Amino acid sequence: YPEGRVITQTFPLEFNRSSFDRPQRVGELTIVSSIEQVYQDILDRALLNLLFQSIVVMLGTLGLLLIVRVALSRHLETMADYAAKLNLDALVEPLKLRRRNPSRPDELSELEQALNKMRLQILEDTRSLRQTTIQTQGERDEAIRANHAKNQFLANV
Structure with a gap:
């Protein structure tokens, strides 16, 4: 594990029996945990979220572009074509x-x-x-x- 991203905790293991005056130590339990997987999960979710947000923005942009095309651009093109073809015979x-x-x-x-x-x-x-x-x-x-x-x-x- 990378340095600084590991958590270690040690707990004594003791056995209590009524015939002994004090608890008898039988060993230690050492728990080692890393937050590396947590960071990897956060990174994976962030990248997935970024991908979905990018797709949503792209679809919204395409929708807006389509609306502008239908509502405005094609009419402006019609007017530009009409003006380009104007002459005394086409009035x-x-x-x-x-x-x-x-x-x-x-x-x-x-x-x-x-x-x-x-x-x-x-x-x-x-x-x-x-x-x-x-x-x-x-x-x-x-x-x-x-x-x-x-x-x-x-x-x-």
Whole structure:
């Protein structure tokens, strides 16, 4: 046994008989005990407890990760994909997240509404810009015709 981890106790063994005046010593009983096994049991239980606690923490973390994935990440990915594919030809399709409508608007619904509002504003601005371009192009064509007519008139004079 390692030094300091052993407990030793000695007890005298005596025999008492009524014919003897005093007890007769027949020997000694020495008990030697070590707390090494106690320490080993404590260490084993601590390691087992650490293993179980680690498994519980890992399962809790995986559960939390799954909840965040289902509740948030997939919707953010949908929005990022939608924003990446946006162009003037793809503005017709509104963003729609695949989830139940919340009882009261949350941050994801507000973001969805803001992106759809931005899409409608871009559509309106594009229509307005096209109308202005068509109108400006018509005025330019009219100015070119007028300039051509003026040049014709001056050439004939």
